[in-house]
Structures are given as C-alpha cells and as structure tokens.
Amino acid sequence: MNRRALYAAAVAAAVLVVGAVLTPGLASWPGLRAVLVVASFTGFVAAGQMLVVLVGGIDLSIPWVLNAAAIVLTTTSLGASGRLPLALALAIGAGLAAGLVNGLGIAWLGVPAVVMTLGMNGVLQGLTLGLSQGLTCDDCGHYAPSPLRDLFAGTVPAALLVWLGVALLVTVLLRLTVFGRRVYATGVNPRAAFLSGVGVKGVTVALYTLSGGFAALAGIMLVGYGGQASLGLGDPYLFESIAAVVVGGVSILGGRGDYVGVVAGSLTLVAVTTVLRAQQVPEHGRLMIYGLVILAILFAYGRERAHD
Amino acid sequence: MTVEATGIHRAFGGVQALRDASFAARPGEIHALAGENGAGKSTLIKVLCGVLRADAGSVAVRGRVATAFQELSLLPDLTVAENLLLAAPPRGRLGLVRRGHLTAEASRVLALYGVSEIDPRSPARDLSVSQRQVVELVRVLATEPDVVFLDEPTAALAEREVDWLAGHMRRLRDAGACVVFTSHRWREIERLADRVTVFRNGTHVATRERLTEDEAVTLMTGRTLDATYPDVSGIEAGEKALTVTGLTSGHLRDVSFDLRRGEILGVGGLAGQGQRDLFLTLFGARRPVAGRLLVGQAERSFRRPADAVRAGIAYVPEDRKAEGLLLPLSIRDNIALTTLARRSRAGFIRRRAEKAEISGVAAKLAIGAGRATSQAAGTLSGGNQQKTVMARWLLADADVYLLYDVTRGVDAATKHDIYHLIAGLARSGKAVLFHSSETEEIAHLCHRVLVLREGRIAAELAGPVGDAEQIVAASIRESADA
Numbered sequence: 001m002n003r004r005a006l007y008a009a010a011v012a013a014a015v016l017v018v019g020a021v022l023t024p025g026l027a028s029w030p031g032l033r034a035v036l037v038v039a040s041f042t043g044f045v046a047a048g049q050m051l052v053v054l055v056g057g058i059d060l061s062i063p064w065v066l067n068a069a070a071i072v073l074t075t076t077s078l079g080a081s082g083r084l085p086l087a088l089a090l091a092i093g094a095g096l097a098a099g100l101v102n103g104l105g106i107a108w109l110g111v112p113a114v115v116m117t118l119g120m121n122g123v124l125q126g127l128t129l130g131l132s133q134g135l136t137c138d139d140c141g142h143y144a145p146s147p148l149r150d151l152f153a154g155t156v157p158a159a160l161l162v163w164l165g166v167a168l169l170v171t172v173l174l175r176l177t178v179f180g181r182r183v184y185a186t187g188v189n190p191r192a193a194f195l196s197g198v199g200v201k202g203v204t205v206a207l208y209t210l211s212g213g214f215a216a217l218a219g220i221m222l223v224g225y226g227g228q229a230s231l232g233l234g235d236p237y238l239f240e241s242i243a244a245v246v247v248g249g250v251s252i253l254g255g256r257g258d259y260v261g262v263v264a265g266s267l268t269l270v271a272v273t274t275v276l277r278a279q280q281v282p283e284h285g286r287l288m289i290y291g292l293v294i295l296a297i298l299f300a301y302g303r304e305r306a307h308d
Numbered sequence: 309m310t311v312e313a314t315g316i317h318r319a320f321g322g323v324q325a326l327r328d329a330s331f332a333a334r335p336g337e338i339h340a341l342a343g344e345n346g347a348g349k350s351t352l353i354k355v356l357c358g359v360l361r362a363d364a365g366s367v368a369v370r371g372r373v374a375t376a377f378q379e380l381s382l383l384p385d386l387t388v389a390e391n392l393l394l395a396a397p398p399r400g401r402l403g404l405v406r407r408g409h410l411t412a413e414a415s416r417v418l419a420l421y422g423v424s425e426i427d428p429r430s431p432a433r434d435l436s437v438s439q440r441q442v443v444e445l446v447r448v449l450a451t452e453p454d455v456v457f458l459d460e461p462t463a464a465l466a467e468r469e470v471d472w473l474a475g476h477m478r479r480l481r482d483a484g485a486c487v488v489f490t491s492h493r494w495r496e497i498e499r500l501a502d503r504v505t506v507f508r509n510g511t512h513v514a515t516r517e518r519l520t521e522d523e524a525v526t527l528m529t530g531r532t533l534d535a536t537y538p539d540v541s542g543i544e545a546g547e548k549a550l551t552v553t554g555l556t557s558g559h560l561r562d563v564s565f566d567l568r569r570g571e572i573l574g575v576g577g578l579a580g581q582g583q584r585d586l587f588l589t590l591f592g593a594r595r596p597v598a599g600r601l602l603v604g605q606a607e608r609s610f611r612r613p614a615d616a617v618r619a620g621i622a623y624v625p626e627d628r629k630a631e632g633l634l635l636p637l638s639i640r641d642n643i644a645l646t647t648l649a650r651r652s653r654a655g656f657i658r659r660r661a662e663k664a665e666i667s668g669v670a671a672k673l674a675i676g677a678g679r680a681t682s683q684a685a686g687t688l689s690g691g692n693q694q695k696t697v698m699a700r701w702l703l704a705d706a707d708v709y710l711l712y713d714v715t716r717g718v719d720a721a722t723k724h725d726i727y728h729l730i731a732g733l734a735r736s737g738k739a740v741l742f743h744s745s746e747t748e749e750i751a752h753l754c755h756r757v758l759v760l761r762e763g764r765i766a767a768e769l770a771g772p773v774g775d776a777e778q779i780v781a782a783s784i785r786e787s788a789d790a
Binding site: 176198199 | 616623632633644648649656659
C-alpha cells in the first residue's frame with residue numbers, strides 16, 4: 001500500500017482524537033457512527049472520482065448524476081417498498097448510462113474530460129429540473145421507501161456495510177484483477193499501455209461508467225438518509241469527491257493511489273467539519289479552516305515528493 | 309584545465325550514481341566520456357554543468373557553459389523558432405517579444421549552422437526525433453560556449469547528421485572551446501575524440517589519448533566480450549509470416565515485401581524515410597491509407613495494437629521511456645502487462661504463477677543483476693530498461709517481432725546481449741523485422757535489407773551485407789545522382 005494512504009489514515013485518526021478531547025460526545029459509538037455515515041456518502045462519490053483520476057481524468061458530472069438518480073428513485077418508487085427494486089435498477093441504470101456517455105465522448109470523440117463531464121452535469125441538471133418540474137407537485141410523494149430508510153437504523157447501520165462492500169469491491173478490482181493492472185498502466189503512461197496491447201479506450205469508458213454508477217449509489221443512499229430527494233442534493237459532492245481523492249493520496253496526474261487512502265480522506269474531511277461544528281465555529285470560519293486543513297495536507301505531500 | 313572535478317559523490321535514494329569520481333578536460337579538445345548505462349556519465353554531466361549538486365567533492369568550470377541533455381528538452385507545443393530563441397528572443401522597445409522577427413531570426417540561426425530542411429514555423433511536436441535533436445543542438449551551439457557538454461548527442465541522429473555535428477564540434481574545438489560528449493558508438497568516439505575518459509560503476513577508470521574498442525569495452529565492463537555480432541547465416545528461412553502488399557501510410561508509399569519465419573529482415577535508409585510509419589502501421593498503431601497485410605495465410609486489418617498482439621505480432625519501440633515502460637510501476641508489472649490475461653482466472657490474476665513466470669524471464673535476461681522484480685522499472689539503467697521491454701514481448705511468444713531501434717542509447721554489453729537475443733528469436737523460428745539508427749547493426753545482423761527512401765523501397769540487399777557503406781550508398785544514391 002502506498003505511504004500516502006497511511007498518512008491520510010493518520011490525519012483522520014488525529015483529527016478524530018482531537019475532536020474527542022474537545023467534544024466528549026464524539027468519542028462514543030453514536031458520535032463516531034454519525035461521522036462514519038456522513039463520510040460514507042463522500043466515500044461513494046469519491047470511489048468513482050478516484051477511478052477516473054487514476055487514468056488522469058476527472059468527473060465533474062457527479063453532482064447532477066447523483067441528484068438525477070435520487071429523483072429517479074423517489075419518483076419511480078413513490079415511497080412504496082414494492083417498487084423499490086425497479087426504482088433502484090432505474091436509478092443505478094441512469095447513473096451508469098450518464099457515465100457511459102461521458103466515457104464514450106472522452107475516449108472515442110476525444111472531448112476533454114473537463115468539458116465532457118461539465119456538459120453532462122449541465123444537461124442532467126436541465127433534464128432533472130424540467131422533468132421534475134422543480135419538485136413542486138404536492139401529491140407525488142417524493143419519499144424514500146422504508147427499506148431504504150432502514151439502512152440507517154440500528155447500532156451498526158447497514159449503510160456502513162454497503163460502504164465496506166464498496167471498499168472491498170474497488171480494492172479487489174484494482175489490486176487483484178487484470179482490469180486493475182490495465183487501469184494503473186493506462187494512468188501511468190497511456191501511450192506505452194496502448195502500445196503494449198492494452199485497450200486504453202475500453203478501460204477509460206469502463207471507469208467513467210463506474211463513476212456514474214457510484215454517483216447514483218450516493219444519491220440513493222442520501223435519499224434513504226434524508227428520507228426524500230431535493231434539488232441541489234449533490235452540490236457539495238463535487239468538491240468533496242475531489243478533495244477526498246487528493247487528500248487520500250491519489251495522484252491527480254494518474255497512475256497512483258488506493259481506495260484505502262480515499263476512505264481515510266473522506267473520514268478526514270467529515271471529521272474536520274464535525275469537530276468544527278461541535279466547537280460552534282461559525283460557517284465562514286469553518287469553510288476557511290476546512291480549506292486550510294486540505295491545503296496543509298497537500299503541502300505535506302508536496303514536501304514528501306521533494307525528499308524522494 | 310577548463311573543467312575539473314574531484315572526489316564527486318552523488319546518490320539518488322539508495323543508489324550511488326557517482327563515487328569519488330574525478331574528471332578533467334582542457335580548452336581546445338574534444339573529450340569523450342565513455343561507459344556503460346548506469347556508469348554515471350549523465351549524472352557527471354549534470355553535476356559539471358550545475359543542474360545537480362554533488363553530495364561531496366569539488367567542481368570547477370571556467371567560461372560560458374552550454375549543455376545538450378540526453379532527454380530532449382524542447383517544448384512540444386512551441387514552434388522551432390520559439391524553442392530556438394527561448395532564452396533570448398528578439399525584443400521590441402517595451403521589452404515585448406517581436407513575434408514577426410522570430411521566424412526570420414530563427415531561419416538565420418538555422419542557416420548559419422547549415423540546417424535547411426527544418427521549418428522554423430512548425431511546432432516541435434511535429435518533428436522527428438532526429439530533427440528535434442538537431443534543433444536542440446543548434447540551440448546549444450548558437451550560444452557559442454567556451455565549454456559544451458553533449459550527452460548522447462548522436463543517439464537520435466542518422467549518419468549524415470552525425471557528420472554535420474562532428475563538423476561543428478571540431479570548429480568549436482579549433483576556436484579553443486572545450487567539448488565533452490558521451491556516445492555508445494565507438495566509431496564516433498574514435499573519429500572525434502582527442503581524449504577518452506572511461507567510467508565504470510560511477511567512478512573514473514582511465515583517461516587515454518589512444519584506446520582501441522576492445523580495450524575500451526574491457527575497461528567499461530571489466531570483462532572481455534566475444535565477437536560482437538552473432539552469426540546468423542546458418543538460420544533456415546521457413547514459411548511466410550508476413551506478406552505486405554502496396555502499403556501506403558504516413559510517409560510510406562506503396563511498400564510490398566514479405567518476411568519469413570527464421571528471417572531477420574533489416575529496414576534501413578536515412579532517418580525519417582517512413583521506417584517508423586511502417587512499424588507502427590504493421591502493429592496497428594496507425595491506420596494505413598491503402599494496402600493489404602497477410603499474417604501467415606490470413607488477411608488482417610488492425611484497428612489497434614491489441615488486435616496485432618492477438619494476431620501474434622510484437623513491437624519494441626525506440627523510445628522506451630515514452631512508449632515502452634511504465635516507469636513508476638514494478639519491473640514485474642511492466643513485463644506482465646501484455647500477457648496478463650494468460651495468467652488469469654475469471655479476470656483475477658494468478659499471482660503465484662505470475663511471480664514464477666516473470667522471475668524466470670527476468671533471470672534469463674539478467675535484468676537488473678538479480679534485483680527484485682518488485683522494484684520500480686524507473687530505477688533500472690537504460691540497458692536494463694530495454695531488456696525489461698524485450699522480456700515483456702518474449703513472454704508474449706509472438707510469431708513476428710518488430711524491433712525498432714532497440715539498441716539506441718544502450719551500453720555495449722547489453723547491445724551484445726540483445727544481438728544474441730535477436731539471433732535466438734530467428735533460430736527458434738520467429739520472424740524479425742529490424743530497424744536501427746546504427747546502419748552497422750543492420751549490415752551485420754540481417755539476412756536481407758530493405759532500404760527505404762522517401763517512403764518507398766529503394767533497394768533490397770541480400771545479406772548479411774557486412775559493409776554498412778553499401779546500405780548508406782543505397783540510401784542516398786538517387787539524391788547523389790540528381
């Protein structure tokens with residue numbers, strides 16, 4: 001495992017320990033559980049973001065892919081448990097489809113990733129607002145079916161097990177499979193990978209598709225957590241996903257990084273916010289400290305490379 | 309002494325690149341720096357010109373210094389003119405760059421150094437490797453330095469351009485400058501150098517005015533090598549492995565030939581006559597405009613290299629750092645890349661099988677002298693890096709090997725290993741298409757030689773040709789007649 005993933009884990013632990021000293025409630029399991037649950041949403045979107053960053057790409061369509069999936073879920077299930085499987089399939093399918101289109105545009109049409117995914121974000125925002133008519137219809141019942149809400153109940157919420165599953169899946173995919181090797185090869189040097197017989201375009205499309213799927217998963221989980229979908233639900237998660245990826249030690253240039261680091265990155269971000277909130281630092285102060293903590297961590301990574 | 313360094317130590321991580329190294333060069337001499345890959349030549353030059361700081365020792369260099377580094381440093385998106393005049397562009401009254409004067413000024417500089425075939429307006433990325441090297445050298449020469457360091461200046465150059473560079477090196481020397489260069493081609497060192505310094509394992513071994521190639525190889529490697537080129541004349545050619553008809557692609561025009569199993573077919577000619585397009589097209593990395601390709605008996609059309617790999621074709625590129633290796637990844641990952649699917653079950657890599665197979669081939673080729681295959685490929689010396697790329701394709705067990713300038717910038721001992729590897733491939737019934745910027749290699753190693761000129765096959769010579777002059781003559785005959 002790479003060294004930066006350990007650093008990120010150490011920072012997350014340190015922030016939580018400091019938080020526990022300052023705010024005794026945080027040291028309890030309910031306190032910690034709350035941090036973990038909130039961190040899981042960042043963890044889901046960051047899983048997709050990491051996959052595309054590993055090949056030197058970026059996915060800016062995460063906010064509205066997430067939001068669209070959330071609204072697809074509530075509007076097709078209408079809060080009824082019986083319709084949940086279909087609604088889940090549609091929501092995840094919508095995310096994968098958006099990711100697939102992103103990937104095809106980037107790999108085959110050569111559209112720069114920033115432009116392609118930003119465009120996709122805009123298109124989905126328009127589509128979602130238009131079709132949902134701004135969620136103004138009163139009797140539509142945009143509520144989460146109860147099995148989804150139950151994911152967040154209990155001493156160990158099932159949502160955390162979903163996150164654990166995602167972590168295992170991504171780690172196994174990247175570290176133990178042929179596909180994973182091809183991902184790192186493509187990220188390190190696409191030309192050399194191409195000339196070694198790696199289907200670079202296929203790898204790229206698969207990764208953007210997965211990123212769309214993970215964004216949709218985050219949308220679904222947020223609906224379960226909040227009980228309903230709202231517009232603008234995904235807005236914080238663009239910055240969060242990128243921050244978790246870089247704090248987690250993934251090279252923004254591609255070819256280097258693990259999901260373990262990203263999990264640590266997600267925890268760090270949420271821990272910082274939680275501690276600041278518990279200290280009743282006002283909003284503007286929170287934002288500034290939050291930004292400074294991220295910069296400090298990245299600065300430390302920059303120093304580390306200078307020593308190599 | 310214009311250049312004097314004593315007791316230099318320099319380490320990268322745990323690797324000691326220079327240990328107690330010393331070097332001295334006088335004004336008015338051409339001084340060659342010889343040694344295998346990893347001997348510390350490039351590091352020494354970087355320390356001498358101040359790019360790297362020594363961990364210990366003293367360096368004294370007197371006069372204006374200019375350096376051409378081994379890694380080309382042109383900015384790919386700027387034009388030739390902008391690159392040439394990057395340090396001191398023509399300026400107007402407000403200190404702004406006078407863009408209108410750039411091209412004219414660059415043309416003047418290029419003409420002054422006898423370079424006519426490079427358009428100063430074209431972006432550097434559109435130039436061939438050899439043209440980029442020429443621009444880089446003109447940029448260095450144009451500063452009229454007192455001390456000039458040239459690290460592997462001829463690795464990317466064809467014969468004619470080497471002559472051009474030799475002329476300028478001599479002119480600088482005669483004007484009293486100190487010229488230090490490195491090269492893996494002994495003929496150039498013999499021809500140009502007034503003195504030769506040999507490095508081995510990061511330290512000075514000898515400085516001589518006269519040195520034969522055999523002595524030099526012994527000094528560089530610490531051992532003696534048998535006859536340089538293996539004998540390939542006894543290998544029987546088998547059935548056709550590759551049949552190319554009317555291939556047109558990039559610079560290539562209507563090229564037809566066939567290649568048999570057990571045959572090493574050379575592709576010669578001056579640099580930039582379509583050799584690269586031929587190799588890339590056969591490997592599916594470039595789509596042909598016209599032409600047919602039979603692999604064995606089957607007609608094929610490749611849309612990407614992965615198709616060519618499946619059809620049993622291997623390609624070892626010239627630029628191992630940019631096109632061959634994944635430098636931060638392990639030696640094992642690099643070797644395994646092309647054959648991953650073969651050692652997998654349901655998409656999962658069988659790690660034990662992988663480790664065994666990769667360690668086997670790495671040991672067979674003596675990659676990194678017994679170093680663990682879990683180390684990053686970037687820590688290997690140039691020769692070992694090239695062997696790593698070769699190992700990847702040996703594992704692929706292809707029928708046709710396309711070897712494009714595989715000995716470029718590789719030390720004598722590794723070159724020797726690679727020659728024997730190529731002969732071994734032919735002997736085991738593989739078909740080999742071989743291009744090298746060193747015509748000498750093509751002359752000695754190939755059963756047959758195709759000479760390309762302006763994208764067409766200008767001559768076919770039966771081999772082993774033995775005499776590089778014949779190939780060179782065929783490369784330029786038409787232009788000499790005209």
